[in-house]
Amino acid sequence: MDNTTESNIYAKIIIDISHEQVDRTFCYKVPERLIGSVDVGSCVQVPFGRGNKVRTGYVMELTDTADFDPAKIKEIVSIATENLPAEDIFIKLAAWMKQRYGSTMYAALKTVLPAHKKQTTLKHKFISLRMAQREATEYLYECRQKNRKAQERLLAELLTEPEERIPYELVTGKLNISAATIRSLKEKCVINVTEEEYYRNPVNISAGATRRLNLSDEQQHVVDKVISDFDANIKKTYLVHGITGSGKTEVYIRMIEEIIARGKQAIVLIPEISLTYQTLMRFYRHFGERVSVMNSTLSPGEKYDQFERARNGQLDIIIGPRSALFTPFPNLGLIIIDEEHEPAYKSEQMPKYHARETAITLAKLVKDGASVVLGSATPSLEAYYRAVSGEYELFELTKRLTGGTLPEVECVDLRDELRSGNRSIFSRSLQEAIEDRLQKHEQLMLFINRRGLAGFVSCRSCGHVFKCPHCDVSLSEHRGGKLVCHYCGYSEPVTRICPECGSKYVSAFRAGTEQIEKEVLKNWPHARVLRMDADTTKTKDSYQKILSAFSNEEADILIGTQMIVKGHDFPKVTLVGVLAADMSLYANDYRAAERTFQLLTQAAGRAGRGELAGKVIVQSYQPDHYAIQTAARQDYGAFYDEEIAYRRLLAYPPVAHMMAVQITSKSEEAGITFSNKLRTILEQPVVPFLDLDGSSYSFRSDNGRGNSNSNDISVSPSAYVRGSLMESEKPVIIGPAAANISKINDVFRFVIYVKSQDYAILTKMKDKIERYTARLIEAGQYRGYSVQFDFDPINGF
Ligand code: ADP
Ligand code: ZN
Ligand code: ZN
16 A cells, blocks of 8 residues: 555645636645645745746645645645745634635735735844953053054943943944954954844834823723623623713723733724824833834834734734734734724725724634724714624713813804805804914814815806816816826816806815915915825825924914814814815715714814813804714714614615625726626525535634634634525615716726625625636636625725
8 A cells, every 4th residue: 555645735725816817725735845844824835827837825724635636736846935924813814804805815815914025134233342351451452552543442442341242333333443344353353243133113202101090980991891801701892982082092001901911912903094193102101112003104124023023922012004903913812993983994905804893803713812992982883883782882981081171063054154245265253263263372273074076176157077088086276277187197277268168167166275275374374374185294204294293383273184183182272163064975975974974073072172162163055964963062872863764774884784896897888798797697696505616715623722702703605694594685786887986097987786684695796796707717708807896885986
């Protein structure tokens, strides 16, 4: 009997190509010499395709049975040294993402392994004395006699603290000693040059100690409940609903302290935009060196090193946006998602995952499970709906701890202003208030909802809007008499005659940030103004610079888009003006009211943060709209009731689920035909209990690292369809239709929406489309198209 064939080990490998065509595992033989070193998660080199080009891949499974004729199976070439292996948990998380959001496994792996490409390690060099002290002193005299000045300087320095080592840079820099001199001293065995690896550290704040606050009863209750659950091995999701200034961050800090005391680590997600110096400082003051940060401005080396520090136990906390979720902590115990309602938590690339859902899944995957705490002053409808239904535990923080009171809110009807002949962008009320604050040397903020919409140019006579010929979005007027497209950059000169009706009443909708700045300076020439929008925050530090300048009272007025209303604390601000509150209500999607409510509430929360009472003036054309009314009263509950009724009526998330099938095509006609074909595929009945394609990813058992959590998740696709057949109603299919932006760069865009109570029905429908496109690819008939999925979409398409 031939023993060697029996002990063969095969690896199922995901190949490093982001293409639907290779979205499955490929079977390779593990050669004798690599048995034992290749494991699940290993990154390996394999020959691929007809040309046997060497590719990188991740091992998903090890097995002793070959997929097909063992004689034809290729061998793994080697272990790829430039990549770290993928941790078991992240492989599972990727498989879950692939299934839930639709993407290739490779794209999902890349998402959960954001810093797995090894980076060069940095080293500090040091110089120390090698000779005995007496010998060195003699050598020093010798140098002095022979007038070897450089050597003499170095020896003198080394002899002042003979046991110490001196940083190399200090020697070459301050002591001005050449590398050649150092080399020669080393060769003569006078000195040692040693190297020490170190991690890049993006945190260069030296924070002082912090004073310890006594938590309020409300705060203490949240901390106590989450931690006592944790100790009782109840790991679940909590939602902390608390107005700005109600002490949520303080609650996070205390919970993290407790978690760390239990030998666990914490991830704190913050939308990148509110990852401010102020917030970071609070964490650094508490946790010092044990906390680090992750954000898009870090170099690949810095990112890699933060993950290494986390892996090696040098960190307890990582703070960062979405991708910080994938920090490889050895013992993750807590995930906090601050401002959980922020759209930035949804990825816009495949897989289009939501950080909230992904965090909850990750928390179930880690050893012993982790707790998840969501926080917001204006929770997403999703989170609040689940909290109300008992899926999450809800806490309310009702008191503002900053001492300040909630601001007084005045709603101004812009139609009335026009009727009384006021054609300025500032209502009379706002003008008076600005005047008053400038006189009293108090600060104020002027907020406009959105940049893209503002500045669009239209004909007041016939309503013609100037649009980009390639992208079907309105052009914005910029300085220098140009109309510019914000998607593709197309520009054309401004004309003052309407091409449709020939009238002269062509003008821009004057409410962009630039326009506001101009108007302010026209009315109050001595006001000191800062402007914050996408234009003024292009460079790396500009955002922070503007904020600190305003914070240091270098300006009276801060004008800006949503960027200015996110979580900054300016105690001297006593007035916030919202210039066109309903602008975001015109946005063509079902979350328009929710977003408007959130923005207005946040904007209002900026006023009166300090000792001085604050006032908010909200200008709009529909002051009676419930989003504006409830925001003015800071009444989340009333808003939620109205909004959830609307969602229920129209079967929108969170009451139902929605899948957007996003199609692009280079030809409009082919795109329409293709989209219609997808619709007929979607219309075929779904068979929830069968996994037709059999391409689910399977994994080795988790080595007894059992998950004590009762809500164990399984990554098999059928996990989502349990018991769904009976309850589910028929899914509703809408479209295909031209997308909101029907064309970008001459590529046509279509969208089909599918709504269902049952998420599993939607993933089944997604799987059907994936199978269909895979067949087209095989037949070579998939040219010039793309199909993407967006579940419970947040960003328009
Ligand atoms: P949020 O994150 O909800 O906006 P913070 O945690 O930032 O609230 O708290 C707002 C302000 O109140 C901060 O300046 C903070 O230092 C202060 N604060 C928080 N908790 C307390 C407390 N228990 N006692 C006194 N001040 C507190
Ligand atoms: Zn016209
Ligand atoms: Zn364009």
